[in-house]
C-alpha cells in the first residue's frame with residue numbers, strides 16, 4: 001500500500017517561492033487514489049501546487065477535516081478551476097462558527113462554502129458522520145468520541161443557531177485513516193477531538209494495534225501544561241513510528257514533543273514536506 005502524503009498548505013514555508021498560509025492542505029496518493037485533504041484558507045494551495053509540480057486537475061476527491069475557514073477556504077476556487085468533485089465531510093461542517101477572542105471580540109471562522117454553492121459547481125457533498133470505508137483500506141472516522149478527561153477542542157469556539165450562541169464541540173472534526181500493512185496512517189486537520197481520542201478511535205474501529213504515523217494539526221498550541229504532559233505520556237504508550245506535526249500544533253508543543261519523543265519520531269512539517277510510507 002504505497003502511500004505518499006505531500007503538504008501543500010501549512011503555516012510555515014521553508015523556501016521561496018512556496019507560501020506559508022495559516023491552515024492545512026495535503027495531497028494523499030494511495031493505491032492509485034489522488035485525494036486532496038483540506039484546502040488551506042486562501043490561495044496558497046494553487047501557487048504552492050504549481051511550485052511543487054502537483055497537478056491539482058488530477059485530484060479525484062476532496063476530503064474535508066472540519067468546517068473551519070483555514071481548511072475550507074480554497075474549496076470553491078478549486079471547484080471553479082477544476083470542476084465538480086466528490087466532497088467527503090461530516091454533515092456538521094456548515095454550522096455558523098465563531099471564536100471568542102480575548103477582549104470580547106468574535107470572529108467568523110466557519111466553513112467558506114455552502115452546500116448549495118458546491119453543488120452549483122458540480123460537486124457532490126457526501127456526509128460522513130460515522131466511521132466509513134471510502135476506498136479499500138481508506139477510511140474517514142466520522143464523529144470521534146471524546147473520552148479523555150484532559151483533552152478539549154482547543155479554543156473558545158461557539159456556533160450560532162437561530163440567533164443564539166452555543167459552545168461548539170466541533171463534532172464534525174474527522175480524520176483520514178489508511179490501513180497500511182505496517183500500521184495505521186492517521187491524518188488529521190486540527191485534531192479538535194484530541195490526538196489521543198483520535199488515535200484510540202482509529203485503533204478501535206479498525207481493530208489494529210500499530211500506528212505507523214500520526215500526521216496533521218494537533219491543536220496543542222492552546223494546550224495547558226497538564227494537557228501537553230498527559231498527551232505526551234499517552235503518546236509514549238503507542239509505538240508510533242512517525243509523529244508529523246504542524247499547523248495548530250504551535251512551536252512550544254512541537255518542541256516538547258520533539259524533546260520528549262525524539263527526533264527520530266517527531267517531525268515538524270512545512271509546505272512541501274513529503275512523506276512516503
Ligand SMILES: [Fe+2]
Nearest residue numbers: 070190217248
Ligand atoms: Fe486549523
Ligand SMILES: [Fe+2]
Nearest residue numbers: 066068190192
Ligand atoms: Fe480548526
